[in-house]
Structure formats: C-alpha cells, structure tokens
Amino acid sequence: MATVEKKPIPLEFEQPLAILAQNMEALEKQLSDNPELEGDLERMQDQYNSLKRSLYSNLRPIDHLAIARHPQRPYTRDYFSTWDPGWVELHGDRKGVDDGAMVGALLEIDGIKMVAVGTQKGRTLRDKQHCNFGMPQPEGYRKALRLFHHANKFHLPILCLIDTPGAYPGLTAEEHNQSQAIAENLMELAGVTVPVVAAVTGEGGSGGALAIGVANRILMLEHSVYSVITPEGCASILWRSNDKVSEACQAMKMTAKEILQLGVIDQVISEPLGGAHHDYQTAAENLKKAIVAQMTELLKLTPEQVRKDRQDKFRRFGSFR
Amino acid sequence: MATVEKKPIPLEFEQPLAILAQNMEALEKQLSDNPELEGDLERMQDQYNSLKRSLYSNLRPIDHLAIARHPQRPYTRDYFSTWDPGWVELHGDRKGVDDGAMVGALLEIDGIKMVAVGTQKGRTLRDKQHCNFGMPQPEGYRKALRLFHHANKFHLPILCLIDTPGAYPGLTAEEHNQSQAIAENLMELAGVTVPVVAAVTGEGGSGGALAIGVANRILMLEHSVYSVITPEGCASILWRSNDKVSEACQAMKMTAKEILQLGVIDQVISEPLGGAHHDYQTAAENLKKAIVAQMTELLKLTPEQVRKDRQDKFRRFGSFR
Amino acid sequence: MEELEEMDLKDWFASRQKRKEIQEVIKQPLTTDEYCALWKQCFQCRELLYTRDLRTNLDVCPKCDYHFRVGALDRIEQLADEGSFDELDADMRSSDPLTFFDTEAYVKRQDEATRKSGLREAVLTGLCRIDGHEAALGCMDFGHFGGSMGSVVGEKVTRLTEAALERNSPLIVVSSSGGARMQEGILSLMQMAKTSSALKSFADSGNLYISILTEPTFGGVTASFAMLGDFIIAEPGARIGFAGRRVIEQTIRQKLPADFQTAEYLLKHGHVDMVVSRNKLKETLARLIAFHKPAPKVAAEKKVSGEPSAAGRT
Amino acid sequence: MEELEEMDLKDWFASRQKRKEIQEVIKQPLTTDEYCALWKQCFQCRELLYTRDLRTNLDVCPKCDYHFRVGALDRIEQLADEGSFDELDADMRSSDPLTFFDTEAYVKRQDEATRKSGLREAVLTGLCRIDGHEAALGCMDFGHFGGSMGSVVGEKVTRLTEAALERNSPLIVVSSSGGARMQEGILSLMQMAKTSSALKSFADSGNLYISILTEPTFGGVTASFAMLGDFIIAEPGARIGFAGRRVIEQTIRQKLPADFQTAEYLLKHGHVDMVVSRNKLKETLARLIAFHKPAPKVAAEKKVSGEPSAAGRT
C-alpha cells in the first residue's frame, strides 16, 4: 500500500470512545505497579466494546458523512495500488490539461484487465492542491471520457471509483464548459458496449460524481454517501441555515443503505468496524471481491446486452404517478 | 456581398501599370481642353492593355504569392455570403473557445446543402486581431472537427475554404496541443463518409491548411499558393537569408499550376484578370461552379465509395524509387 | 386556479382567448391592480411597457431587447404552429419518494408550485408542427418550482425523446431551470443520466436534437440534456451555467466578470452555436429542421444512376 | 560507409558485433581519436562517461538520467527481440520530384545525409517481436536529414501501418524529426495526410498503436502520426512540439518557460499518457501490448455459457 496507515484520528461522534481508550491506556501503565486494577481495566474494556458496538450500529446520516470524509479514508490510488501494485497510470486529456483530481489507470484485478478511472482527493496539503480537493475540472471529465473510449475500442471493462465533493465550481471550469463535460460523459458512458462498474468509496457528490457513475452495477461502501447536492448546499438553500446540515443529511436519504432501498445502487460493501480508514486491507479486499464478482457476471453478456442492461437500468429510475 | 469593394490597391509588381494608369487619368482630365491629346490617350491605353496582358501572363511565383496575400482578396465570409446570403454561422468548440480564425457554416449552394468551414483573415485591424490574422488555434481546428462530425452524422457534404498563413505558433497554442488538433483532423477527415471538397482561396499554409484539406477534390484559385512551409520560413532555413523569399517560392513549386502538375490538386479555378480582388462576383461565381460540379459528382457515390475515394487519393501522394 | 388542474391544455388556450376578447370589449375605469396588469416595467431599461404590446413582441422589450422570462404555455404558443400541439403525459405528477420535509412537506410545496404556476410540473412536452415540420417539443417553466428537474421532468423529457425517435422527428427542448430538485434526492440526480442515456439512443438514430437555453438554465439540466443538442441555441441575455454565480464567488474568492454566464459570454467561449433573438427563434428552428431533413423519396427515385443511397442530400 | 548501402540490416548488426569483439581483444596505447571514441561527455551534467558503459545503459547518462539521442539502428536493437527484426522496404529511396535546389541540389544533400547517417532514409520500418509479441516497428533517425519526413518516410510509415493492419499486429513508431522535408514541397506535406489516413483505417480495425516521442519531435511528424497513438509515450527530457521554440518567441515576443515543450511539460499539460525512461521502455511496450491482446481462443472456449463473444477480455 502506498500510504502508511496511521492511528485513526477520532471523529467528533467517536469522542466518548476516544476518552475511554485514553483512560484505559493510562490505567494500563499503572497496571505493573498496581495489579489490583486488572478488574477495573477489564470492566472498562467491556464498557468500551459495548459503547463501540452501540455507537457504530446507531450511526446518524451525518456520522456516515463524517466517516466518508475522514481525512484518512482510503482514496482511489490506495485501492489501485493494493489491487494491482504494478498498475499503469494514464495521464491527460490530450488537449492541454492533466487533471490531478481524476486518475486514469490500466488495472488487472484477479486476472480481469480493465480501464479504471477515479476521483482523487489528495493526502498532503500539496497533494490536495494538485488534486483540487477531489473536485475535477472539465478536463478531468474529458480525460475520463478519453479512457472510456479507449476501453470501448479495446473491449476492456470499465471501473469507476467515486469520491468527490462534486465538480469544481470555478471560473475557468465554467469557461471550459463544466456542464458540457459532465453531460457528454453521461451520454457517452451510457453508450459504451463494455461492462461498467462504479463504486462510491467516499463522497458521491452530485453531477460531478454521476459523470463517472453511469454504470451497469453501482456499489457503495457502507459508510459512503451519494447525494444530489452537498448537505451543506441543501441546508443553506432549503433551511437557509448552516446549522441544519444534519437535517439535510437525514432528509436527502444519502447513506448507502437508504440508496440501496431506493433501488439506485446494487450492493452495499461492508467496511471494517469504524470505517475503511481503520483497516485499508480489509476495505480494499471487500470492495475487490464485489467488483470482481460483478464484472465476472457482466462479462458474460454480449456488447449489445451490456449496453442495453445499463440503459435499461437508468431508464427505470424515477418516482411519479 | 458583405464587404464593400474598393478600388484595388496595386501590388509592387503592378507599379508600372499603376503609374501608366495615373498618367492616363491625368491626360483624361486635360482632354476637354486639349482634344488633340486623344491620340496620345489611345496609344497609352493600348500600351496599358498590352503591359497588363504581358504582366499577368508572366507572373513569377512570388507575384502569385503577393496576389494570394492581397489585403483586398475575398475571404471566406465574402464567399459564403455571396453564395448564400442567408447562410447560418455555427460557433464554438463547445469546450471554451470560439476561434475567430475558423468560420463554421451551414450553406445551401445551388440547392446543395452542406456544412462549410473556412479560415478567415479579417479585414479591419480589429477584425484581423479577432481572426488572429487567419491563424487558427487548436480550438479552431476542434471547432472544424465538431462540424465535420455533424456533417457526417447528418449525411451532409463538407466544403472547406483554405486561406491561412498556417496554424498559430503561440504559447497557448502549443500548450493546448496544436499538433494533436491538426493530426486528429487529418485522421477524422480522412474517415468521414460524406463528400469533402476543399478549395485554397488564398494562402495554403502548411499543416494548418491541410488540417481542413483532406478532401475528395481539392481546388485552387489561379493565384493561390499551397506549400509545406511559408516561403519566408523556407528561405530563412535553407538560404539562411530573408532576401531569398522569391527563390524559395520558385524552388518549392507552390503555385496552383505547379501543384496541379504534381497531381496533388484536381482543378485550377480562373480568377478575374489581376486577381480575385478585382472582381469578387466573378471569382465567387467561378469557384461556385467548380464546387457545385465536383459535389454533384461526388454525391453520386455511396458513403463507402466516397471515403475510399478520398483515402485512395491521399494514399497515392509521394515520389520515391 | 385550482380548476386548472382539471382542464386540458387546449381548453386553457381557448379560455384565455375568450378572456382576451372580453378584456377588449369592456372599457371601464381601471383599478390599481388592473393598471399593474396592463403595464409592466422593463427590468433592464426601466421603460414602462404596455403589457399587450409586450406580449405581441413575445415578451421582449421593444426598447432594449431585454428578453423577459416566458412560461411553458406561452413558449409553446410562440413556437408551435397554431393548434398543432398535442400534449404527452399531461397527467404525470411527482410523488414523494423520500417523504421529504424541510421547513415544509414536499407535497405541500408541490401544491403551492401548481397554484403559483398553473402547471402540474416544470416541463410541458408534446408533438407539434413548427412551420409545418413535425417535431417533438418540450418547454420548461421556471415559474413552476424553479424549473427544477425531479422524476417527472426527467421522465417526460425521456418519453419525449423516445417519442421523437419512434417517429424520426426532430426533438426540440427549451430549457429553463435552477437545477435538480433536491426534494427527490438521488432520484433527481439520476434523471440527468436517464435523459442523457435516452439522448444517446436518439443521437445514434441520426435524428436532429436542438436545445434552446433560456433565462435561467443551471445545474443538473445544463449538465445533461440541455448541453447535448446537435445545435445549442441561447436566448439573448439568458444566464446559463453549471454552478451558480454566488457559489463560484464563494469558492474562488474573487469577483466574476459582469457578463459571466450570459448567453453572449457562452457564445464567446464556444459553448453555443448561436444566440438568437426570440422573434427569430421559430424561423431559425424551421430553417435548421428543413436543412437536416432527409431528401423526400421522390427526389431519390429521380436519380438516374441505380447506385445505392447518396452520401449527401441535395 | 559507402558500402553500407549495399549491406542489409542483419549484415550490419553482424559486422558491428564482430567489430565490438575485435575492440575487446586488441589492447594497445590509445590515440587521441580513439580516446574521444571511448569517452563521451554528458550534455547535461558534464560528467565524462565511458562510451561502452553509456551504450550498456542505452545511451542514458547514469549520473543525471540525460537521454542521449538514439539512432534508428540502436533503437531497434533496444526494442526488438534479438534477431527478430525483419526490415520492410529497405531499398526505398527519395526521388527529387521538384528538382529542388537551394544552395545545393537536393540529390546531393541526400547523398550527404546518407554518408553521415549510414542510412538510406530517416525511418527504418519492419516486423519484429517485442518480448515475444509480434509487432510492427518503425524507428526514425534524427541523424538522417534531421529526421525530416519526405515521400519515403511517409510511404514507409504508411506501408508499416498497412502491414500491421494486415497481420493484426500492434504498431509502434518511435518518432524523432525536425518536421516535413521542405525539399519535396507539397508532397512532403501530403505525407501527413497519407499516414493519418492509413492510421484511421488501422484505428477502425481495433488494433493497438503506440507512439513514442523522442528528442526531438516537431512539425509535420508531431502534427500527424506521432500524435495519433492509442498510447503516447515520451522519453524524459525530449523536446516535442508543433512550432519551434524560436518561431514562437519571435511570434509572441516573450520568453518561454524553461521547460516549455519538454516531455515533462507535455505530461503536465495532458498531451502524453506517460513519460518512460529508456531502460523501462521495452518492458512498458511489452506490458501494454500484452494488456491489449485479445484473449486466446482456448480461454473463450472454456466459457460455460454458450453466449456469443464476451464484451470484455479476461
């Protein structure tokens, strides 16, 4: 794995757990001098475990959002290099820009060769700036489109990893026609005749996520979120308040489980307890298994069938009377 | 016609003619007072006519170049609006730029509907700047490419008018991959299944001209030129001198007649005596007739035939042993 | 306007025509409300305009060419040949898949929107003729729920696309939208993909799609079907973009150019084929449709040569 | 080197091998010329390098990674499996379609170029194996007439493309060129279209084309086949562009960035897929070819389901 795994930074809702852990650590240090404390420690450990279980089994939507945005959450490059340490990176839109927020790759996973793209948030500050905090410019979507066409030409299936707050809302992004870049991807990805599997690994933010999300099968990691607008945006427009983010999260039904219930995605991939950042290997392994299983099924279809399967899937979305 | 036709500005090699014309004008003014000068005037007129004939029938390559570059030479917009006063202009590459050096259009000429593109030099200073003196940026070629694809989709034939010193050699042009823009046009234009007719109306400058010149039939106006490099560039590289432009013109064989002899183009279109700028209407009419005749023939071919015809044509170019 | 929901579109046009006639007959001193209904001030040049003149001029200020927003019904009247519009899916209405509630329930907001706009949803779709040419026409209405795209807008545009494909008709969509409808959550987002996917099949069929962008068109609508036209036409002065101006200013922390995201700015930056004044719009559409119409069979049969279909159309 | 013209490529490699062996046997005091042949100074870091070590390191400075220019013959040796290169069109030579004369006749310049480079033209093409994979390989040589593209370069690249298409082989072209060959006038220009047209048919066939850009690649070569690869790979430090640096500086009247038009600059601006060090080039090519190879028939037959060909390859 490219990134060193550090001790997970606790989130706000995990504070009680963190305090308990600190206390236990302090107690442990005194243990050699005061063996009689062993019973206390055991009780604390039980308390810790039960708190952990109850905490993680009663997560609010905004807690999922916090985990999805955790700064230590595994990113696209982490998954690629875990799955295929010799993965080949493909750069550029051929027209002036190599957008760091969109990573292109040739991957071989369990013997399946594929073209992969994914949004990348960046870990260090410099890295984050290079990746524009995971918000692609139009050129990033056009790089992805170039690779979709490459995949289609060479009959290679496509994998898309989604973890983005959304498409970048900037001056040049608008000038270079962000709308057109997204719209063209939606249209072209609908039309490819190779299997497409997408997975939301963190934030699935609006049209900027969907632009690499028109897939035959859509997976979401357990704590990832997917929404039509950021909860902050939703709160500020509908509640006219920045304090109502939790309400917005709740109202929009943006968690993996809820979106599965709405029939938009196909599978929720479980994460290690507390979130993928607690154990990259397990998270990557779980996701890989699901991707390989879905791809294997889709590879049995003819090119015409695989396109029809995808178009039919999206044709059904909607609720009206 | 959009542009007002002014009295033609004489070129350097036309100076003897201009002086003679001035003298005749002066003489004419004296004629009412001195009727005996009538004979002189007639002789001068004869002299003028014979000089004119000999001048225009013995043009050096550099003289053709001068006519091709004449500031009053009709440009793409002049032809479009003469042929189809209600022509519809199509703008933009859809990705951030509308390049003024490349004009896109829907035209209907003699009942034939077509998609047309053409380089545009600009008449006034402001206009020239907007058109970048007829030198397209990569985005200009991409606008043309978008329209080629449009034409192909809707089975409309393509007309390309060429009058450019070349693709723009600038910083952002390179950054935005001028090479790729030209190369992609060469490749895609080779592959369209609709008829393509190209006409060099002024300067056919290098790859920047060829990028809209991969046509089933290539026409050249009588005084237009077409070359692999500007004669100035050729002189400075091969002769290491800026004085050898005439020699370079001569050596490169860049006039319409010579290029016809080399088998690269299909037809030379005659211009009014002295050049197209002496009589827009006649120049436009001559060119139109040739375009319509060529299109009419090409429209009899099937899509496969028309593509093969074009690819076979270019496949033959070259001289080796 | 409650009864409007039970009325069909043709009745509505008819009754409006009747109302117009009545207005012209009765001449009595005006109340303030009536005065306000008769006169309108231009948002741009502040000129006081006689409402009826403004209507005759297709809601374009005759003094400064300011293009007022136009509702879906008026737009259809402006573009479709008289009496030719045959509405599709007139009864389709939003449901409430998320049982969404912010400071008010989504279902209540839907009713409010309908009361305000007189429409059931933010788009009207149907088959019509434009200067005699058959066409499938969709018109969005910003006055209904900010023209936002939920399941119904997505479904109606998709069905319209499918109807056009089935008939080999050109497809014309006039957009005006604030973006996706948040109250339908992820299902709203998916409408972007649904409409674009339908347009992919339509594009493959070789039929013509013209997208018309009007004041204002933003977000999920711009980033899907509105930007996918074979031709993209914008109305003068219309503001069009992906992200809103304020969001961008907050993000980049700098002032944006005054003409940012206007139709003219988009033209300069190559996003649209042309900016066309409203009073030239219908004739432009007719021209483009005619231009892209396959040659009639008779012309093909007249060909001397027995070779298969020509590569071009004359 | 006159006799070289009569030698075929395999003889040349064989005789070079012999020469190498002789050099290793004879140990005598060195003359100055011999000394210069044995040592070379790095253009970038100024390090004095032992020529044989430099060759072993594929003409890359072991100290600063500077990539020296590589001729076509050496390039083939570096990329093709030993003894696998089967040259095409070895005898093809330029004619003089314009009877071109500047300060000297074109035919004379051609002879000079051949004397200098030991090659007949600026590109060598042939069929070979790369790590066991069949491939069509073309290598340009800047040392011959500045790697300029005239009729022969265009024709050989076109025939190579056709040969690759016929065999369903991947196509690999290593470019190094100053641009079009002025001395063949408009016919040189047309080679851009000829090669690109052949590549269109090749692309339609679904076969793989990898373009490798090396120091320097400019003008008509960059603006045609060199920029049309399914993958485009540049060597570190290579300068690549359409217009030359000086022409641009004269046009825009401003200084250009120091790294302008370098491989790394192109990568940053999205022109190339990757920048690959010369000593990783062969394995990268082999990897890409293997990745894009259709699954062998046996694998397809092993499939349980009787459905037609899968949409993807495993």
Ligand SMILES: [Zn+2]
């Ligand atoms: Zn006004």
Ligand SMILES: [Zn+2]
């Ligand atoms: Zn060095």
